[in-house]
Amino acid sequence: MQAYLDGIIEQFRPITNEGKVASYIPELEKTDNNLLGITLIDTKGMIYESGDTKHQFTIQSISKPIVLLLALIDNGEEKVFEKVGKEPTGDPFNSIVRLETFDEHKPLNPMINAGAISVTALIKGESKEEKIQRILNFIKKITHNQNIKINEDVYQSESKTGYRNRSMAYFLKDFGNIEGDVDEVLEVYFKQCSIEVTTRDLAYIGALLARDGVDILTGERVFSARYSSIVKSYMATCGMYDGSGEFAINVGFPAKSGVGGGIMCTVLGQMGIGVFGPALNKKGNSIAGLKLLESLSKKLELSIY
Template identity: 50%
Template sequence: MQCIPSDTLQEFVEKARPFSRKGTVPHYIPALAKAEQTDLSVALYTKEGCVSAGDVSKRFTLQSVSKIITLALAIDDLGRTKVFEKVGMEPTGDPFNSIAKLENQTPSKPLNPMINAGALTVTHLIQGMNNEEKLERILQLVRKMANNDRITVNEYVAKSEFETANLNRSLCYFLKEHKVIDGDIEELLNLYTNQCAIELNCIDLAHIGYVLANDGINPYNGEIILSKDITRIVTTFMVTCGMYNESGEFAIKVGIPAKSGVSGAVLSSIPEKMGIGVYGPALNEKGNSIAGVRLLQSLSNQLQLNIF
């Protein structure tokens, strides 16, 4: 498809940027609280190449966007049957870090891989001899999908998250008590917080989205990074659960598969068309980039990206 000109894209960014003042930068992870509230940038990847606007060189961490990476890796490692024995496939109307549904479910497995309890369970399933090997495998998949070998972990953010991860610790102990996971909780949290602290920029994020849009194939060299079946599963979860408990509203107003993170990152993938990477650290009450969501809504309307 024909992509939007860069100057027009910049106009969309500037129209959406004022909405950032209506949001807040998260403070429960101290390292994320240092972000500039009015930052907003976007990159679009299509078969025609990349177009971007805003400060796309600014780096940020994946946070919950990493959940789609680990889900893809876990399914590739174990197959979908074993993965979904441990985690469900249903959306939830609860916040992403809620423990409520775990207490009400029988058996007490997480409803889906996009909430924290489900993502911790999925990360626990990643294969490897130790955390170093598992993290390297996650990093390698991110690097391949982003076509950037320089992507690494922001250790300052990872440490900040690990030291303040008490709610996720609670989720882990609940999951261990109900035999959803086993092993050392601190080891799992260390891996999970490092996974969330993988750092990149909007262009990297857009390229990951385009690989998903391209059925898991790297458009540069034709390498099959993920199977078509895995990309279908991941993209479906992005539609149903990717924007936390705002997913239904986002599907109606924007209508594109997307996954957000509390860093302000939003990854979008429009099948057979494009990948979009957005960064805007000011969040709405649901934990999604407030200006980023507005920008994606405008782009979806302008470029007719709605898949429904």
């Protein structure tokens, strides 16, 4: 396995030159385009890694399924589904068009930005500081990494340039989807997206989902199998932005990408996978990371379809 991972990192690293790092968040534009890494953690706790796996990067949209889990734990699924739908959109992650055209004026799913902001608003806490700390603590727990922190430079960059996210949030507030102060919700959202992780952190979360919420190291049930199923279903249908259908055909297991270059994957009963490659394709997914996962899926016959 180690030789295979080393081989595909070497094989696909040149593809990073065909993509571009995210530039709409200015701080992300400083990332080295050629970085590439992958970590596999199976459900017995065995770890296989290759490439730039120690490099820290911001989690961005991969925070969406994680915060969804915490929102489900805090509120239950009935309350969560009052705020977000269950259908893929086929639109870019930052699209606002469906908010106005959908009769219920709620986001179609929590993997797009509008839906994720609605979910962040559900996190319990007496203050914005308590809410983001609860998100941080949850991620520390499920990654077994107590050094998880927010990248303040990326947070400031996101906050200063997040005009479309602000417009979505105020639109949602106008229709009663968001309760509480909009600016506080947005601050928590921008901070959750700016949390720094590594490929190993993502692989641990993927492995936790692969075991339906049972921690692979401690044996603790962190969340119910039902919540695990909900989150994996969203990842499978909406997790790769408007490239989710293509990913299902070419790779074939639940995954969630972020414009920081990360991809978090889960293979039921088998493993979690974390990938990092900041050079993105036009849909916002890691261009070389997709190739790594397609090769891996075919090699190990991991597709669930």
